[in-house]
Amino acid sequence: DTGVSQNPRHKITKRGQNVTFRCDPISEHNRLYWYRQTLGQGPEFLTYFQNEAQLEKSRLLSDRFSAERPKGSFSTLEIQRTEQGDSAMYLCASSGPGVGEPYEQYFGPGTRLTVT
Amino acid sequence: QKEVEQNSGPLSVPEGAIASLNCTYSDRGSQSFFWYRQYSGKSPELIMFIYSNGDKEDGRFTAQLNKASQYVSLLIRDSQPSDSATYLCAPGDFNKFYFGSGTKLNVKP
Numbered sequence: 065d066t067g068v069s070q071n072p073r074h075k076i077t078k079r080g081q082n083v084t085f086r087c088d089p090i091s092e093h094n095r096l097y098w099y100r101q102t103l104g105q106g107p108e109f110l111t112y113f114q115n116e117a118q119l120e121k122s123r124l125l126s127d128r129f130s131a132e133r134p135k136g137s138f139s140t141l142e143i144q145r146t147e148q149g150d151s152a153m154y155l156c157a158s159s160g161p162g163v164g165e166p167y168e169q170y171f172g173p174g175t176r177l178t179v180t
Numbered sequence: 181q182k183e184v185e186q187n188s189g190p191l192s193v194p195e196g197a198i199a200s201l202n203c204t205y206s207d208r209g210s211q212s213f214f215w216y217r218q219y220s221g222k223s224p225e226l227i228m229f230i231y232s233n234g235d236k237e238d239g240r241f242t243a244q245l246n247k248a249s250q251y252v253s254l255l256i257r258d259s260q261p262s263d264s265a266t267y268l269c270a271p272g273d274f275n276k277f278y279f280g281s282g283t284k285l286n287v288k289p
Contacts (some may be wrong), residue, residue: 099279106268106279107224107259137283155223157216167212169277 068172070156076178080111084142085175096139097169098131099155107155113139123165146179153177182207184280186269192286199256201268201283206250210271213245213252218266218282227267228254259287 069088079085089096094115097105110129112120115136128146133139143150153176157169183206193199201215212231216224230236230243230252243253252271256263266282 095275097277104188104281106270106281109276112275114275148252167214167272168226168229169214171225173223 068156070159070172070175071146071153072175073173074176074178076180079146079148079179081146082142082144083146083177084140085154085156085177087139087141087156087158089156090160090170091137093158093160093170094136095159096133097157097159098139098141099157100167101153101155102151103175110141127163143177146177148179151177151179182210182271182278184269184271184278186267186280186283188281189284190286191283192288193259195259195261195287195289197259197287199259199263199285201225201254201256201267201285203254203271203280204250204253205252205269205271205278207271207278208250208271209273209274211273212277213243214242214272214277215241215252215254216268216270217263218268220265221224222266224268224279227275256285259285261287261288261289 073131096113098110101107113133128144132142153174155174160170185204218224228243234245240257244253244276268282269280270277
């Protein structure tokens with residue numbers, strides 16, 4: 065168990081470009097979450113997967129955002145036509161049987177996105 | 181949008197004192213309540229969780245839940261400088277969690 069990993073750790077992009085982030089959860093975990101966090105705020109829920117199924121998606125999430133978890137393992141979060149307001153830390157978390165409490169979320173180190 | 185209210189602080193306590201952190205939430209359907217600690221520049225890490233009304237103790241930490249009042253709190257006994265961090269309250273329904281903005285705690289040596 066190496067924990068939750070996220071790549072890249074930092075991303076600087078120009079407004080209008082597309083970006084994609086990757087999350088590798090703890091291997092035993094079947095639940096995966098994406099959050100966005102800005103300075104001084106708590107993590108904001110974006111979406112949730114159980115295995116490969118996307119079961120929840122925030123209504124606040126623009127249709128420029130899409131997430132996948134094709135084989136129930138790693139997940140990707142894509143932001144199309146980035147805007148300066150998308151600048152934030154994007155956090156991935158996983159939970160599930162085998163490691164920790166069933167609903168205990170283990171967070172990755174995050175991907176910091178800066179849109180110029 | 182589900183609301184989670186926390187006093188942003190900073191809450192300053194002397195070393196060895198009890199720190200009391202409070203949280204109110206709007207969603208009566210919340211079934212699980214988590215407290216996370218987040219050091220500056222780091223990701224959140226779980227401190228405590230509680231599902232049932234009443235108190236739950238784990239070492240120096242005690243979580244208290246009152247579903248009727250939609251209120252959850254975290255007590256930290258014998259506070260240490262290493263406890264200085266932002267504490268995030270996160271009620272949820274097991275599939276989705278809503279985080280408060282957090283309370284910043286400063287423990288002074």
